[in-house]
Amino acid sequence: MPPSAETKQSLNMMLRPELPTTLVDHVRVSYRQDNENSIVIMSFAQVLPEAVEGEMMAAEVCRLAMSRELLRKIVDIGAKGLKYYPAKPEAASGD
Numbered sequence: 001m002p003p004s005a006e007t008k009q010s011l012n013m014m015l016r017p018e019l020p021t022t023l024v025d026h027v028r029v030s031y032r033q034d035n036e037n038s039i040v041i042m043s044f045a046q047v048l049p050e051a052v053e054g055e056m057m058a059a060e061v062c063r064l065a066m067s068r069e070l071l072r073k074i075v076d077i078g079a080k081g082l083k084y085y086p087a088k089p090e091a092a093s094g095d
């Protein structure tokens with residue numbers, strides 16, 4: 001269960017240095033809507049050097065599930081850090 005608005009402000013994150021850092025080459029994002037819950041699943045993959053010429057092979061190395069709100073926060077943080085603010089596509093609909 002995500003923390004409440006009051007908890008978010010005082011959230012202290014415990015870092016775990018034993019977790020490996022993994023370089024990824026690709027990301028796949030899926031969206032799922034169950035009743036009132038909206039979930040985003042991000043799957044990260046690495047390209048395998050064993051790939052046959054002309055055919056790319058990749059192995060999934062990490063899968064994350066999160067709320068749409070958290071993904072929006074991640075996008076905002078990334079955009080600010082990169083100083084990159086893409087324009088909304090003309091044909092986009094929804095949020």
